[in-house]
Amino acid sequence: MAQIELYGYGESVASNITRLALSEKKISYKYNLVYLESKGQHLRKEYRKLNPKTLIPTLVIDGKPLPDSLEIMKYIDQQYPNQGELLFPSDNNKEFHDLVDYLFLDDKKELGETFGTTGGGISIPVLARLLCKRSFFSVVWDYLKNHGVSKRKPIFIMVRLLGGPPPGVYKKMMAYLAKHLIYTENYLNHGKEFIYGDTYSAADCCLTALLHRVNEMRFNGVFDGEKLPNLSKYWNNISSRPSYMEAIISYETGEWKPELEALYGDGPNDHNDLLWTEINKLL
């Protein structure tokens, strides 16, 4: 049996996708926590050797690094085809590829372009607060010198400078999020248990992590069964699977909760009403 290690962060959508996949495939691994914005551990030399893009997660198999949540899901499914769920269905058709492409965190796409990239966009208020734990100059220096994705460097620096999302950006994210929630709600009109149909797949790993982020960012009413009944039903189903607790909840670092409280107290996201205005336009 190969020695498997995962480098990840608790409240990271791509890490959650990967841990869900590992949990559903019943693969055990050694876990290495890498702090992101608050400490910049992903920008250190040791981690850059494993993942030159300086992104989380990376799986290390017998000492060999494999970055990227989608590549990791493909790898473990090929290596362990008869263990746990089959993440990539054997019919492997274009519709499934397009769905996964839409739901996974493609670092080559723009924020908001797909549901996957919107997961990062709606997280900006918390990322900003975590970045603000470091001095402005250390963030500028570290990101300019060490971040492996050129187009992310100015975004993180701007967010640190402003202490939040750049003006208008979060509003735009609400329009994108509304569009993706409605698209997914309509997709689920097929009435089946999972997003791609009757069996659990890699697309469910992605969608579970994204919906968890929507919930975590306090977008209230999405899962109450009233306006988006398919999504509510899907969420109830998927969040009661053992993998949700095992791969997402039990890995929380605790860094996000106080920041969310500082941002929104006990209430919803301060853009919740705007999200609903956008959703209602599309219903």
Ligand SMILES: N[C@@H](CCC(=O)N[C@@H](CS)C(=O)NCC(=O)O)C(=O)O
């Ligand atoms: N395509 C990559 C995207 C990974 C990604 O964007 N990870 C985020 C966390 S969810 C990250 O590392 N952010 C830190 C940064 O960009 O500095 C994957 O799916 O693994």
